[in-house]
Amino acid sequence: MSSIRLQGVSFAWPSGVSVLRDVDLHFPLGFTAITGPNGVGKSTLLRLITGDLFPDTGRILTDPPGMRIGWLRQTDEGTGSPGELRRSRLGEILRERPDLLILDEPSNHLDASSRRWLVGALQRFAGIGLLVSHDRELMEAVAPRTVRIEGGSASLWALSYGAAREAWSHQHREQWKTLEQAQQRVRAAASTLGDSRRERDAADRNRSSQVRMKSPKDNDARGSLAKGKARIGEMAAGRQVGLARRALQRASEALAGIEVPKDRGRPIALGYTPSERPWIANFQGELFGQRLDLRIERETRLWLQGPNGCGKSTLLRALLGPKGILYLPQVLDAEAARNDLAQLLAFSADLRGRVLAHVAALGVDPARLLASPEPSPGEARKLRLALGLGGSYSALFLDEPTNDLDLPAIERLEEALSGWPGALVLITHDVRLGQRVTLVQHHCTRCSPSKGSFAR
Numbered sequence: 184m185s186s187i188r189l190q191g192v193s194f195a196w197p198s199g200v201s202v203l204r205d206v207d208l209h210f211p212l213g214f215t216a217i218t219g220p221n222g223v224g225k226s227t228l229l230r231l232i233t234g235d236l237f238p239d240t241g242r243i244l245t246d247p248p249g250m251r252i253g254w255l256r257q258t259d260e261g262t263g264s265p266g267e268l269r270r271s272r273l274g275e276i277l278r279e280r281p282d283l284l285i286l287d288e289p290s291n292h293l294d295a296s297s298r299r300w301l302v303g304a305l306q307r308f309a310g311i312g313l314l315v316s317h318d319r320e321l322m323e324a325v326a327p328r329t330v331r332i333e334g335g336s337a338s339l340w341a342l343s344y345g346a347a348r349e350a351w352s353h354q355h356r357e358q359w360k361t362l363e364q365a366q367q368r369v370r371a372a373a374s375t376l377g378d379s380r381r382e383r384d385a386a387d388r389n390r391s392s393q394v395r396m397k398s399p400k401d402n403d404a405r406g407s408l409a410k411g412k413a414r415i416g417e418m419a420a421g422r423q424v425g426l427a428r429r430a431l432q433r434a435s436e437a438l439a440g441i442e443v444p445k446d447r448g449r450p451i452a453l454g455y456t457p458s459e460r461p462w463i464a465n466f467q468g469e470l471f472g473q474r475l476d477l478r479i480e481r482e483t484r485l486w487l488q489g490p491n492g493c494g495k496s497t498l499l500r501a502l503l504g505p506k507g508i509l510y511l512p513q514v515l516d517a518e519a520a521r522n523d524l525a526q527l528l529a530f531s532a533d534l535r536g537r538v539l540a541h542v543a544a545l546g547v548d549p550a551r552l553l554a555s556p557e558p559s560p561g562e563a564r565k566l567r568l569a570l571g572l573g574g575s576y577s578a579l580f581l582d583e584p585t586n587d588l589d590l591p592a593i594e595r596l597e598e599a600l601s602g603w604p605g606a607l608v609l610i611t612h613d614v615r616l617g618q619r620v621t622l623v624q625h626h627c628t629r630c631s632p633s634k635g636s637f638a639r
Contacts (some may be wrong), residue, residue, distance in 0.1 A: 208337055215312070218331050221565060252283045252284040257315075288316055292586065294489070308490060317585065329342060329344050376430075383423070462478050486624045536571060583594060
């Protein structure tokens with residue numbers, strides 16, 4: 184039985200940013216989904232398994248040694264439609280019949296028919312498969328095991344993604360419940376300590392007042408008895424203070440030992456400026472060898488659909504031109520990501536702080552982003568969004584905006600777009616996103632776009 188084992192694996196970048204700490208994992212035959220927010224180390228884990236990187240501590244064992252590896256990288260690129268290129272590359276890898284198949288966001292850019300083909304091909308694969316994806320349907324269809332990476336640690340769940348997510352969400356709720364109970368115990372112990380101190384101080388004042396108010400008629404025996412009783416009461420109160428102090432210390436130490444993962448990100452705020460004109464963009468001319476007359480108005484909510492290579496991205500770019508439009512392209516290559524990071528670093532401290540606030544809202548640790556040698560694809564897409572979020576727009580032109588994003592970020596983007604009042608032109612294969620945030624669907628066919636005006 185082929186397998187891969189990680190034993191005590193830790194890895195940090197030369198900058199000192201820790202990615203993985205003391206990770207123990209076992210990957211048997213079949214697919215395992217690898218999940219976690221952007222930038223937590225999913226792609227780094229894959230590079231360690233393939234030998235592209237080497238762990239600082241621990242070891243990685245493959246049985247048998249020398250496995251043939253097929254690896255679809257998240258950033259595999261070429262000339263042509265990204266979806267067609269991705270399917271072609273997947274086909275090449277599968278024909279090589281690797282022992283270990285590593286897929287990093289394999290459904291990015293794929294249309295519905297290509298996704299169905301992908302699911303069938305992966306279900307027939309007989310080796311070890313590692314799947315990094317934000318595609319919930321794909322993970323559920325092919326991966327009966329799920330690894331979650333968070334905060335440098337990795338946990339394996341012998342469950343498909345949906346069941347695993349419910350299990351760790353339950354665990355998270357129990358952790359918060361334990362934390363709240365520990366906080367209550369600390370508050371109760373602090374209150375008890377305060378009461379004990381007040382009783383001790385009262386006993387001390389009582390003994391002092393009895394000494395000062397001693398009558399000349401008191402005999403020594405009676406005075407000594409009263410003094411003794413006061414002293415005993417003071418000592419008892421002092422012991423209670425000691426006990427309460429130690430109880431507070433134990434409760435505080437127990438509280439400090441409880442770690443609860445913090446939720447990354449927060450709701451996304453999209454700036455909006457109404458267009459002064461009744462229309463946002465207007466294209467009239469030749470495209471795909473056809474005469475096209477297309478108008479995007481103030482409240483247009485248009486979902487461009489169609490198979491890979493039919494010209495959706497070309498059509499979207501043809502509509503660009505007027506100011507007030509935020510455009511997110513389908514593909515951000517490594518050079519574009521480095522340029523965006525360099526642009527961020529060149530900003531003034533105030534402007535950089537505002538962009539980094541948007542980065543944090545999208546679920547990326549700003550310090551980690553600044554310290555990393557190069558943003559991950561998901562971090563790069565979030566940085567490009569953050570660079571645009573500081574502005575105010577009349578329209579959003581988004582080409583596959585969920586590619587490379589983690590699930591929490593996709594859900595926050597979906598929520599933000601559904602409540603945004605401006606014009607939206609969206610290209611996406613994410614059916615849930617398209618149905619929730621658009622009003623009109625336009626289906627493109629290769630070299631034969633429909634003519635018309637699309638408005639709310």
